[in-house]
Amino acid sequence: MLLTVLKAMAALASLGVIAASMLALASWKFHVEVDPRVEAVASALPGANCGACGNPSCFAVAEAIVEGAMPVTACVAGGKSVAESIAALMGSGSCDIVAVVSVRHCGGGTAAARSYEYGGVQSCNAVSRLAGGALVCPAGCFGYGDCVCACPFDAMALDERGLPVIDIAKCTGCGICVRECPRGPIGLLQLVADDAPIAVRCNAHNKVKERKASCSACCIACKKCEKECPADAIHVIDMLAVVDYDKCTGCGTCVRVCPQNCIDLYAGASSGTHADGAGKDALAEPVAAGASVEG
Amino acid sequence: MSKAAFKGGVHPPEHKEATAALPIEWMPVPTRLVVPMSQHLGAPCAPLVAAGDRVHRGQLIGSVDAMVSAPVHSPVNGEVASVGTCLTAGGMRVPCVTITPDTEQDLRSFAPVPDGDVRATVRAAGIVGLGGATFPSAVKLSPPKGVEVGTVILNGCECEPYLTCDHRLMVESADRVVAGARIMADTIGAKRVVIGVEENKPDAIAALRAEAGDGIEVRSLVTRYPQGAEKQLIWAFLKKEVPHGKLPAAAGALVHNVATAAAIADAVDLRKPLTERVVTVTGRVARPGNYRVLLGTLVSDLIEFAGGFSGEVGRVVAGGPMTGPALADLDVPVSKGTSGIVVFGPDEIAPLVEGDQPCIRCGRCSEGCPMFLQPFLIGTHANRRDWTSAELFHPVDCIECGVCSYVCPTRRPLLQLIRLAKAAVMAKGERL
Numbered sequence: 001m002l003l004t005v006l007k008a009m010a011a012l013a014s015l016g017v018i019a020a021s022m023l024a025l026a027s028w029k030f031h032v033e034v035d036p037r038v039e040a041v042a043s044a045l046p047g048a049n050c051g052a053c054g055n056p057s058c059f060a061v062a063e064a065i066v067e068g069a070m071p072v073t074a075c076v077a078g079g080k081s082v083a084e085s086i087a088a089l090m091g092s093g094s095c096d097i098v099a100v101v102s103v104r105h106c107g108g109g110t111a112a113a114r115s116y117e118y119g120g121v122q123s124c125n126a127v128s129r130l131a132g133g134a135l136v137c138p139a140g141c142f143g144y145g146d147c148v149c150a151c152p153f154d155a156m157a158l159d160e161r162g163l164p165v166i167d168i169a170k171c172t173g174c175g176i177c178v179r180e181c182p183r184g185p186i187g188l189l190q191l192v193a194d195d196a197p198i199a200v201r202c203n204a205h206n207k208v209k210e211r212k213a214s215c216s217a218c219c220i221a222c223k224k225c226e227k228e229c230p231a232d233a234i235h236v237i238d239m240l241a242v243v244d245y246d247k248c249t250g251c252g253t254c255v256r257v258c259p260q261n262c263i264d265l266y267a268g269a270s271s272g273t274h275a276d277g278a279g280k281d282a283l284a285e286p287v288a289a290g291a292s293v294e295g
Numbered sequence: 296m297s298k299a300a301f302k303g304g305v306h307p308p309e310h311k312e313a314t315a316a317l318p319i320e321w322m323p324v325p326t327r328l329v330v331p332m333s334q335h336l337g338a339p340c341a342p343l344v345a346a347g348d349r350v351h352r353g354q355l356i357g358s359v360d361a362m363v364s365a366p367v368h369s370p371v372n373g374e375v376a377s378v379g380t381c382l383t384a385g386g387m388r389v390p391c392v393t394i395t396p397d398t399e400q401d402l403r404s405f406a407p408v409p410d411g412d413v414r415a416t417v418r419a420a421g422i423v424g425l426g427g428a429t430f431p432s433a434v435k436l437s438p439p440k441g442v443e444v445g446t447v448i449l450n451g452c453e454c455e456p457y458l459t460c461d462h463r464l465m466v467e468s469a470d471r472v473v474a475g476a477r478i479m480a481d482t483i484g485a486k487r488v489v490i491g492v493e494e495n496k497p498d499a500i501a502a503l504r505a506e507a508g509d510g511i512e513v514r515s516l517v518t519r520y521p522q523g524a525e526k527q528l529i530w531a532f533l534k535k536e537v538p539h540g541k542l543p544a545a546a547g548a549l550v551h552n553v554a555t556a557a558a559i560a561d562a563v564d565l566r567k568p569l570t571e572r573v574v575t576v577t578g579r580v581a582r583p584g585n586y587r588v589l590l591g592t593l594v595s596d597l598i599e600f601a602g603g604f605s606g607e608v609g610r611v612v613a614g615g616p617m618t619g620p621a622l623a624d625l626d627v628p629v630s631k632g633t634s635g636i637v638v639f640g641p642d643e644i645a646p647l648v649e650g651d652q653p654c655i656r657c658g659r660c661s662e663g664c665p666m667f668l669q670p671f672l673i674g675t676h677a678n679r680r681d682w683t684s685a686e687l688f689h690p691v692d693c694i695e696c697g698v699c700s701y702v703c704p705t706r707r708p709l710l711q712l713i714r715l716a717k718a719a720v721m722a723k724g725e726r727l
Contacts, residue, residue, distance in 0.1 A: 116623035119647025120708040121678070126715055131386035131623045149680055 052174030100173030107201030109161035147177035197250025225254035328591035337363035353405030407566030452523030455615025475556025670699035
């Protein structure tokens with residue numbers, strides 16, 4: 001009886017030894033040299049595999065950084081802290097990085113006039129293939145939220161005006177929304193420094209008369225903002241107000257004088273305020289510091 | 296002889312009776328022509344004229360130095376009013392030349408295209424696939440080296456409902472169609488020529504058989520959509536599939552539309568550039584018909600010539616109703632690919648579907664798909680913007696016939712979703 005038990009134990013033990021030695025042999029024989037820095041860099045990255053940098057996974061970025069194919073600042077979502085820790089690991093590379101956020105240059109939404117009835121796939125990229133989109137405005141937001149679907153950080157949402165609102169506290173400036181937007185190449189969504197104080201909610205360069213007929217929220221190129229700005233930071237270029245963020249002090253004069261209410265105070269992530277679509281109303285009631293208010 | 300066919304497809308109501316018996320009629324020269332510089336697949340042309348220039352009928356007014364392209368000629372004698380951009384029926388904004396025609400016109404005379412061999416002539420005459428795909432014909436006539444093309448297939452199916460322009464052309468100009476087929480077969484050294492016509496056009500089959508003579512087969516095909524698609528015709532006659540990602544030449548065939556064949560015959564025999572085409576105007580118009588229309592004529596002018604709308608209008612479609620885009624604006628020009636203008640009343644169109652419709656897994660789209668794809672799966676993945684999963688079901692092989700959207704009982708916009716997936720997959724291919 002005892003012998004039977006011992007036999008079984010011995011058989012199992014010897015199977016275990018054989019299997020273990022085979023595994024040991026295999027791990028020695030098929031060992032792949034991995035640069036230890038790749039693993040270190042990979043662990044410093046957020047590991048969300050968001051794809052914002054254009055690579056399929058964080059591990060691929062780590063390999064690219066170690067090979068020198070990408071800079072230590074490659075991870076757009078990680079921002080400065082990740083860049084600094086990678087720079088420390090790599091022992092080189094400047095980690096000067098300007099945190100950016102996305103800003104929307106349109107305040108039209110559902111109020112903007114449509115050029116035809118549309119009933120197909122509810123996607124901006126789908127509608128933009130049909131006669132340039134159902135919007136009369138050649139530069140405005142279609143409002144189907146392709147950017148919202150694409151945002152890997154849940155930083156965008158469509159509001160009741162049918163416009164994507166960017167939560168700048170969550171926005172990492174990865175730029176996926178700008179790439180996804182069919183009107184991204186013409187500047188509907190734009191990446192700006194995260195302390196950019198002002199946002200012009202219009203992107204149209206067509207004739208002001210046409211623009212006014214198709215949208216009540218557009219810039220009418222009246223130049224009031226340009227005349228009133230004490231810092232010479234806003235100019236009407238090609239029939240549209242454009243902010244020079246290098247000069248802008250964020251005083252809010254342009255927001256106050258804009259008769260169309262199409263300039264928003266957009267104090268960035270650093271101050272934590274964000275008045276989207278509120279225009280001069282935001283100035284009447286100053287936003288509590290640290291709060292994220294969305295129009 | 297047995298009737299050839301392909302697998303899959305649908306047979307929508309034909310609605311061809313309104314115009315099938317009406318002879319082709321010239322539409323008079325309108326007061327304004329807007330000639331788009333991109334009436335073909337491929338690189339758009341650059342305008343060669345400026346505002347104020349005199350142009351004469353047949354004069355080259357747009358060209359580009361690219362392999363896949365087709366030059367554009369002035370359809371009339373007149374003066375260039377402006378050079379700008381216009382919207383095409385397909386919804387693209389392209390450069391265009393606006394011409395004010397002279398009040399006196401002789402449409403029988405034209406500036407001939409320069410002498411050259413058949414391929415050079417076809418290219419210089421600006422001939423593209425007139426069935427609607429508008430692929431430059433000269434490119435098709437130059438198969439890759441080492442590929443033997445044994446069969447020329449002419450597509451006289453006209454499988455789209457409502458349209459009768461090719462039908463009338465085959466009845467009235469069967470000699471031109473047959474001459475074009477002979478020219479193409481000689482150019483590429485094909486031994487066999489087959490003209491395929493759906494069995495619902497017996498008069499066209501009879502007219503072509505009377506002209507065909509030796510060496511040209513005229514065969515009737517089962518009336519089913521999309522019988523006139525390139526790969527489906529090749530299967531019907533040769534029982535060969537075109538391999539994934541390859542041209543029909545890989546299956547030893549060259550497929551051209553009958554109207555393209557007639558245009559090629561005119562270009563080679565008469566040195567005539569492509570400046571007009573036959574357009575079927577039908578549906579809710581006072582005077583439906585098959586009209587020979589100068590390229591660049593505005594759809595609004597064409598509808599006015601056809602007696603204007605009769606009753607309320609629900610939708611105006613450029614081309615056949617299965618593949619043609621609905622027009623948002625009637626001031627778009629007729630171009631080389633515009634085979635018809637179909638006007639639907641409000642009672643004839645389905646209401647717009649907003650939002651996502653559920654797939655009930657009935658499988659009708661898969662049964663109907665002539666390319667044996669699974670449109671409901673591509674659609675589901677495309678709806679979630681999951682292009683990696685969509686790619687597994689080969690959206691790139693889709694011929695965009697629209698059968699899936701037509702048969703879907705919950706009216707999902709399947710073709711539109713597949714087009715999105717196709718574009719995304721192809722863009723990915725370019726990046727790699």
